[in-house]
Amino acid sequence: MDSVLRAAAMYVALMVLFKIAGRRSLSELTTFDFVLLMIIGEATQQALLGDDFSLTNSVVVIVTLFAIDVGLSLLKQRSTWVSRLISGEPTIIVENGKLLHQRLRHARVGEADVMEAARSSQGIETLDQIKFAILERNGKISVIPRES
Template identity: 30%
Template sequence: MDTSITVKVISGLIILLLIIRLLGKKELSQFTPFDFVYLLVIGGFLEESVYDEKVSVWEVLYTIILWAILIYFIETIVRKFDKMKPIIKGEPAIIVNDGELDIKELKRNKLESEQLRTMLRQQGIFSIKELKFAILEPNGHLSVLKNENYSPVTAEMLHLHPNKSSLSHLLVDEGKIKEKTLKLIGKNKEWLMNQLNNEGYENIKEIFYAEWSEVNGFTIKANS
């Protein structure tokens, strides 16, 4: 019995990981209700079958593999046929259009006014009049575009020319050089040590954290 449970759990875990890979590189917040449902269903398969002696390992594998094939088939259809995507996974709904609340769209999506206000407050918006557009995404997230009068002031509005931004790269982590990162940015250890020497550090073990960006240079935190 113990062997059977072990095989079921390991097999189920491997197939579950493969199914998650089929979903692509999504965060949980990007999952549609459909994505959640078929993950919950496969979890139910595993839960019901692992400790049931009447269910064999092969029956578990068959069920999960069949479910995985169906998921893959559906995902393929969604990718290839645009008309099927709204039917299977839903589509964005414009709740506020050019500053006007669309009551029909609100009701069609079974969204109550107070629910909408809660979602807006979570994004720092406390009145519908602050909105120009609000779009309810298929995953239930609300994307908003503020009215121009309530948008933050930008550098362009003030005719300013701020410095360009650039990615920072972690080059030293707890006294260890991140060689892969150095290679990624086209640098080497010699360059790094010369730069750290210029910053006043001779021993790499002195450094707890060191990041570098092309625009801002080094940010270093020494070991205390």
């Protein structure tokens, strides 16, 4: 039972930490982010298993994590509030060529990130050509160009 409680506590702790870290941190993985995730994985493994490295304990922890994940996904399907809490909502960060600075700061996204997404997805060169830029729930930036 100790392993199940450890797994549940670790799952919640990581969900909260990644929620605090923001959507952008998960969408574009840098070398630093990759190294950090590896270290987090090792620390998490130690916290989950404690001193019991048996196969049985490992299976119990893995099954617990999958059960929590499936349970939350089912809960997200049934409740809009839970879905917004866990996954967030899309955020408009550029409207009619104007950066929405407060939303950009809150999402920790820079103008350079917006312009990179605009160039790569739409071939847009200036902010004036953007009708909307939206930070999606998965951390990607969607760009809707202005009509010519």
